[in-house]
Each structure stands twice: as structure tokens, then as C-alpha cells.
Amino acid sequence: MSEDPIIQLREVVKTFGTQRVLDRVNLDIYPGRTTVIAGGSGQGKSVTLKLILGLMKPDSGSILVHGRDITTMNRREMNEIRSHFGVLFQGSALLDSLSVFDNVALPLQERTTLGREQIRKKVLATLIQLGLIGHEEKFPAQLSGGMKKRVGLARALQLQPEIMLFDEPTTGLDPEKTMEIYRLFHETQGKFGYTAIIVSHDIPKVFNLADQVVVLNRGKLVTFDNPEDIQLSQIPEIQAFVKATMGHLYLSSDLE
Amino acid sequence: MLLQRIENIGELTLYYLHDLGRMGLFLLRTLRGGVQQPFRFRAMLRQIREIGANSMGVIFFTAAFTGMVLGLQGYYTLRKFGSEGMLGSAVSLSLLREMGPVLTALMVTGRAGSAMCAEVGIMRNSEQIDALECMAIDPFRYLLMPKFLATMISLPLLTMVFNVVGIFGGYLAGVKLLGVNPGAFFNGMEQSVVNKDIIMGLVKSLVFGLLIVWICTGRGYFVHQIRGAGYGAEAVSRVTTQAVVISSISILLWDYILTAILL
Ligand SMILES: Nc1ncnc2c1ncn2[C@@H]1O[C@H](COP(=O)(O)OP(=O)(O)O)[C@@H](O)[C@H]1O
Ligand SMILES: [Mg+2]
Numbered sequence: 001m002s003e004d005p006i007i008q009l010r011e012v013v014k015t016f017g018t019q020r021v022l023d024r025v026n027l028d029i030y031p032g033r034t035t036v037i038a039g040g041s042g043q044g045k046s047v048t049l050k051l052i053l054g055l056m057k058p059d060s061g062s063i064l065v066h067g068r069d070i071t072t073m074n075r076r077e078m079n080e081i082r083s084h085f086g087v088l089f090q091g092s093a094l095l096d097s098l099s100v101f102d103n104v105a106l107p108l109q110e111r112t113t114l115g116r117e118q119i120r121k122k123v124l125a126t127l128i129q130l131g132l133i134g135h136e137e138k139f140p141a142q143l144s145g146g147m148k149k150r151v152g153l154a155r156a157l158q159l160q161p162e163i164m165l166f167d168e169p170t171t172g173l174d175p176e177k178t179m180e181i182y183r184l185f186h187e188t189q190g191k192f193g194y195t196a197i198i199v200s201h202d203i204p205k206v207f208n209l210a211d212q213v214v215v216l217n218r219g220k221l222v223t224f225d226n227p228e229d230i231q232l233s234q235i236p237e238i239q240a241f242v243k244a245t246m247g248h249l250y251l252s253s254d255l256e
Numbered sequence: 257m258l259l260q261r262i263e264n265i266g267e268l269t270l271y272y273l274h275d276l277g278r279m280g281l282f283l284l285r286t287l288r289g290g291v292q293q294p295f296r297f298r299a300m301l302r303q304i305r306e307i308g309a310n311s312m313g314v315i316f317f318t319a320a321f322t323g324m325v326l327g328l329q330g331y332y333t334l335r336k337f338g339s340e341g342m343l344g345s346a347v348s349l350s351l352l353r354e355m356g357p358v359l360t361a362l363m364v365t366g367r368a369g370s371a372m373c374a375e376v377g378i379m380r381n382s383e384q385i386d387a388l389e390c391m392a393i394d395p396f397r398y399l400l401m402p403k404f405l406a407t408m409i410s411l412p413l414l415t416m417v418f419n420v421v422g423i424f425g426g427y428l429a430g431v432k433l434l435g436v437n438p439g440a441f442f443n444g445m446e447q448s449v450v451n452k453d454i455i456m457g458l459v460k461s462l463v464f465g466l467l468i469v470w471i472c473t474g475r476g477y478f479v480h481q482i483r484g485a486g487y488g489a490e491a492v493s494r495v496t497t498q499a500v501v502i503s504s505i506s507i508l509l510w511d512y513i514l515t516a517i518l519l
Contacts, residue, residue, distance in 0.1 A: 055386050079392040093387035096379070107391045110398075159391075 004067070006031045006163065006195055007052060012061035014047055021047050023219030024061065031162075034189070034196040034209050036227075039216035040241060045199040046090065048216065049165050052197070053085060054078045083111070086161030086194070090168045092152035094140040100151050101127070101136035107158045126154045130184060146177035150184065157188060164189075166198045178202070182209065215241065271483055278481070282474045286404055289396030299402040307368040307403075308410030312417065314363050319418040322355055323347065323425025330426070331434050340430075344441035345448035347426030348419075352449065352457045356419040358511050361464035364411060365503045369472040372403055373499040376476030377492035385477070400477075404469050411465030412458055419457070456518045463514060467506045475499035 005028040014022040021044040029035050037045050050056045051063060054070050062069045065081050073081065094103045101123060108119045127133050130150045140148060149169060156164060169185070170178040186209070189196060198209070213227040217237045224230050231242055330346040379385050379399070388395045423445070430436040475482065475495045482498065485491040 050386070053386075053390055055389060082390055082392045085390060087387065087390045089383045089387055091382050093383040095384055095387075096382075106393070110393045111391065 003030055005029055005064075006066060007197075008062075008064040008067075009048075009051075010062045010064065012051065012058045012063060014044070014051065014056070014058050020219050022051075022058070022216075022221075025219070025221045027214060027221055027223070029163075029195065029197060030211075031195050032193060033211040034198065036210040036213045037197065037199045037216060038201060038213060038241070040201065040237075043216040044219065045216055046167055049087075049167055049197070049199060052165065053087065054081065083159065084162040086156035086159070086164045088149065088152045088156050088164070088166045088169055090171065092140070092145075092148035094148060094151055094155070096140055098139075099136065100132060100138050100140075100143070103140070103151055104154045104158060107155060111159060122158070123154075126157060129187075130154045146173050146180065149173070149181055153181075153184060153188065157192065160192055161194055164194045164196050166196065166200075168199055168201070170200065170202060185209070217241070275482075278478060279470070279474050282477060283470055285396045286400045286470075289394055289398075289401045290404070292394060292397045296398065296402050299398075300405050303402045303406030304410055307364065307372075307406050308414060311364055311367050311410070311414055314367055315360060315414050315418050316421055318359055318363055319356075319421035320425040322359060322418075323351065323422030323427075324429040326350055326355070326422070327426035327429030327434070331430055331436065340436050341440040342444050343426070343430045343436050344443065344445035346444075347430070348423050348445045348449055349453060351419050351422040351426075352453045353515075354511070356415050356422060357457050357460035357464060358507060360415045360418045360461065361411065361468060361507045362504055364407075364414065364465075365468050365472070365500055365507065368407070368410075369468045369503055370496050370500050372407075372469065373472040373476040373496045374492055376400075376473050377479040377495055378476075380477060380479050381488065381492060400473055403473055404466075407469035408462060408465040411468070412461045415457060415461040452518075456514075459518065460511065460514050463510055464507050467510060468503050471503040471506060472499045475502070 007027075007029040009025055009027040012022055012025045013020070025048070027035075027048075037048060039045050047056065051058055052065075054063075054073070057071055061071075063071055065084070068081070070078060070081055094100075095106070098106065104126060105119050105123045108114055108122060112119075114122070124133070124136075127136055130153060132147070132150055132154060135143070135147065140151070143151065166185070169181050173181065185196070185198075188194075210227050213224045213230055215222045215224070215230065215233075215238050217235065222233065222235065222238060224233075230238070233239060233242070326347045327343065330343050330350075331340060334340050334342050334346065376385075376399070385395050385399070388398060427438070427441060431438045431441050475498060476492070479485060479491050479495045480487060482491070482495050485494045485498075
């Protein structure tokens with residue numbers, strides 16, 4: 001890969017109390033590509049995303065975005081960096097007190113100087129694209145899990161992020177909704193050309209989207225430049241993990 | 257055994273110091289959020305309705321009965337010294353200086369403080385606060401500042417309502433039920449209440465307002481970092497209980513301190 005990585009994790013360590021969640025982790029993420037971070041529950045996938053977003057600080061090591069270390073940045077510099085990011089949180093993290101429309105409009109209202117009418121047009125365009133039209137007056141509590149994800153995606157895309165982070169975008173969704181989210185992911189990545197980081201424990205489904213798969217296991221990251229290589233890994237935990245999730249593939253294709 | 261115990265005490269002390277520092281920084285960041293633009297005026301008005309207007313019923317009820325009890329108790333005590341005429345001044349001074357600010361603050365803690373703590377805790381728990389940060393929207397300006405201002409505006413106003421209703425309750429019990437001379441009731445009040453009493457009540461209600469909103473939103477904001485709280489919905493419920501207890505105790509503690517300073 002000749003290009004420079006857009007995000008680099010260098011010897012990152014993160015502990016909570018006595019629990020070492022990330023143990024000298026290294027990771028390079030290249031522009032325009034899709035990286036899947038896989039691993040069992042509680043292995044530190046969400047923590048890794050939060051470190052990249054600067055929501056947490058590592059105990060040691062550095063995290064570079066466009067070559068600049070975010071671990072030493074102040075709030076203003078961090079906000080500047082964050083304008084490159086869009087995030088779809090695990091539970092979508094929509095603001096409960098705002099309607100679907102206001103949730104999607106929020107980044108435009110707060111971060112741009114656009115007028116009311118311009119914001120309305122932009123929001124409606126996104127809502128149409130994500131199949132949310134007719135739901136704009138609803139509140140998050142009235143939406144299904146899959147619909148919340150779509151609203152979350154709409155909100156994250158408003159400021160045309162360069163990098164999109166997805167925290168378990170399909171966990172808890174049925175196979176049909178899962179395919180729908182991945183279809184929207186494809187569509188929006190095609191349109192906006194963002195770099196994607198997807199956290200998922202559903203390896204089979206993301207196999208064909210991923211340019212690189214990394215597996216988090218006991219604080220260590222194992223990188224597979226070719227996703228197929230995962231199945232050849234000699235690490236017992238990864239073998240077990242692959243076996244568990246591949247078995248899941250069998251089951252879900254049997255059902256279909 | 258002994259070493260273990262000393263270690264536990266040391267750890268606990270460190271935790272409380274850490275917690276205090278964290279809450280201090282939280283307050284500073286909120287105050288800084290207050291001077292940042294744009295100021296969310298409408299959000300603040302909504303919070304005033306939530307914290308202030310919606311507490312009126314509770315305040316009315318509490319104030320009326322507090323005033324009536326003060327009227328009854330005051331009457332029987334004062335009659336022993338043959339000075340029932342002092343009832344108006346006794347009732348109004350107790351209300352303005354102590355009962356009004358303290359009881360209003362305790363009621364608001366129970367009604368609005370607990371709700372604010374749970375709301376912020378749920379927002380932290382469901383990553384809504386993280387989402388704000390990721391959109392480069394300062395949660396202190398966007399979320400917390402309207403709550404701080406609304407509470408500090410609402411509490412003095414509610415306290416005044418409490419005082420007026422309470423005095424009327426005292427009048428009802430003393431004059432209407434027990435037959436104290438109405439002229440003496442209001443005359444005594446007028447002669448004994450001075451500006452200082454009103455200012456004292458006002459200062460107290462402002463300080464209590466700050467304590468309530470600071471403790472309740474702060475507990476919710478740090479819901480995952482509170483010792484023994486755990487995660488998820490359970491953590492929110494534990495932390496909300498804790499916020500109400502700490503807030504109530506702080507109100508009573510600061511009531512004593514402020515009385516000692518201001519008397
Ligand atoms: N704020 C926190 N405080 C303490 N421990 C945490 C915190 N966030 C995560 N952890 C711990 O770190 C580990 C990894 O968490 P997480 O990254 O959420 O896992 P997952 O891979 O399922 O997303 C878990 O054991 C969790 O208990
Ligand atoms: Mg997670």
C-alpha cells in the first residue's frame with residue numbers, strides 16, 4: 001500500500017483497574033478502505049473506537065489521525081479532528097428529546113451556518129435516501145432498532161465525514177434488516193467515499209465488504225490483510241471464534 | 257488484617273478525593289459552557305417549565321401544610337407566654353429564613369433533581385453524550401447549562417411561592433381557626449421582618465439550587481465511574497438514589513453553614 005494511513009495506532013495500551021483491555025496494539029487504516037474489527041464480547045472493540053474518537057485517552061502509546069497525535073490534543077484541536085468523523089453508535093445514540101428530523105438536523109444546526117430552509121432541504125434529502133420519509137415527526141422511542149440505525153446513519157452522514165465508524169451496526173437485527181444496513185452502507189460509501197471502520201462479531205456477513213480484518217483477542221490485535229486468511233489462523237481463541245461465527249453462518253443460511 | 261483495613265481506608269479516601277475533584281472540574285466546565293455561544297435560551301425555558309412550573313403543585317401543598325402546622329405549634333407555644341400576638345412574626349420569620357428555602361429545595365430535589373440525574377445518566381448510558389461530543393457539540397453548553405440556569409432561576413421563585421402560601425397557611429390556622437387577631441398577625445409580621453431575612457432566604461435558595469443541579473446532573477454524568485454503581489439501568493437507579501441522598505444532606509449542611517454566616 002503506497003498511500004499513507006489515515007489512522008495509525010502505535011503501541012496503544014488501555015487498562016481499566018487491573019484489566020488490560022488493549023496491550024500494545026498497532027493498527028494502520030488506509031483511506032477509502034473498509035476495516036473490520038472483530039472479536040468476542042468484552043474484548044475491547046468499543047474501547048478501540050472510543051480511543052480513535054478521543055472519547056478516552058490511552059494509558060500509553062499514540063493515535064495518529066492524518067499524522068497528528070490526538071492523545072495530546074486540546075479540546076479545540078480535537079473538535080477540529082472530529083469534524084472528519086461520523087459515528088454510528090451501537091444503540092444509535094439518538095437524542096431522546098428530539099424528533100427524527102431534529103436529530104438528523106442537529107449537526108447542521110450546531111456545526112454549520114446554513115439557514116433553516118437549506119437545513120430542511122438537506123435533511124429531507126437524506127431521509128429520502130435512507131427510506132425514512134414519513135417518520136420525521138416520530139421520536140426515537142417510537143422506532144424499531146433497524147430504523148434507529150438508519151436515523152443514526154443519516155445523522156452521521158450530514159457533515160460528509162471522511163471516516164465512518166460503525167459500532168456493531170447489525171447486532172440485534174434480524175437477517176433481513178442486517179442485509180438492509182449493509183446495503184445502505186454500500187450505497188452511502190459509494191456516494192460519499194468514506195473510509196470505514198466496522199466493529200462486528202458477524203465475520204461472515206462482512207467478509208466481502210472488508211479490505212482488512214483485524215481480530216481483537218486478549219488485548220492483542222491480529223491483522224489479516226486477506227480476510228480469508230482468518231480461517232487459517234493457528235491462534236486457538238481465533239480458531240474458536242471463527243468456528244463459532246462460521247457455525248452461525250451455516251445456521252442463518254439454513255434458515256433462509 | 258490490619259494492613260488490609262488501612263489499605264481499604266486509603267483507597268476509599270483516594271476515591272472520595274478523586275470524586276470531589278471530578279465534581280469540581282464538572283462544575284468549572286459547566287460554568288465555561290455558559291459563556292459559549294450559542295446560548296440555548298429555549299432549552300432553558302423548557303427546563304424552567306420542567307423544574308419550576310411543574311413543581312408548583314408539590315410546593316403549594318407542602319407550603320400550605322407547613323404554614324398551618326407552624327400556625328398551630330406557634331400558637332400553643334406562644335400562648336404559654338401570653339404572646340399570641342407574636343404569631344405572625346414567628347410564622348413568617350421561620351418560613352422566610354429556614355422552612356421556605358430548605359423545604360422547597362428538598363421538594364425540588366425529590367421531584368426534579370432525581371429526574372435530571374436519571375435523564376443525564378440514561379444519556380450517558382446510551383452513548384448520547386458521547387454522540388454529542390463526536391459531533392463536536394459541547395455537552396456542557398448544550399445539555400447541562402440550560403439545566404443549571406433553569407434550576408437556579410426556578411428555586412428562588414419557588415421559594416417565594418412557598419413563603420407566600422406558607423404565611424397564608426399560618427394565617428388560616430392562627431387567625432381563622434384559633435382566633436388570633438388578624439391585625440396583630442400582620443402587624444407583627446410587618447414589624448419583625450427586615451430586608452436581611454428576605455436576602456438570607458434568597459441567598460440560601462440560590463446556593464441550594466446550585467447544589468441540587470450540580471450534584472444531580474454530576475452523578476448522572478459520571479454514572480459509570482461512581483464506586484459500586486456498576487453498569488446499565490441498575491447503575492442509573494443506584495446513582496439517582498445516591499444523588500437525592502447527597503443533595504438532601506448537602507442542603508441541610510449548607511443551611512447550617514449559611515445561617516451561621518448570614519445571621
Ligand atoms: N468506562 C469503562 N470503565 C471500566 N471498564 C470499562 C469501561 N469501558 C469498557 N470497559 C471494560 O473494557 C472491556 C472491553 O469493553 P468493550 O470495548 O465495550 O467491549 P466490546 O468488545 O464488547 O465492545 C470490558 O471488559 C469492559 O468491562
Ligand atoms: Mg461494544
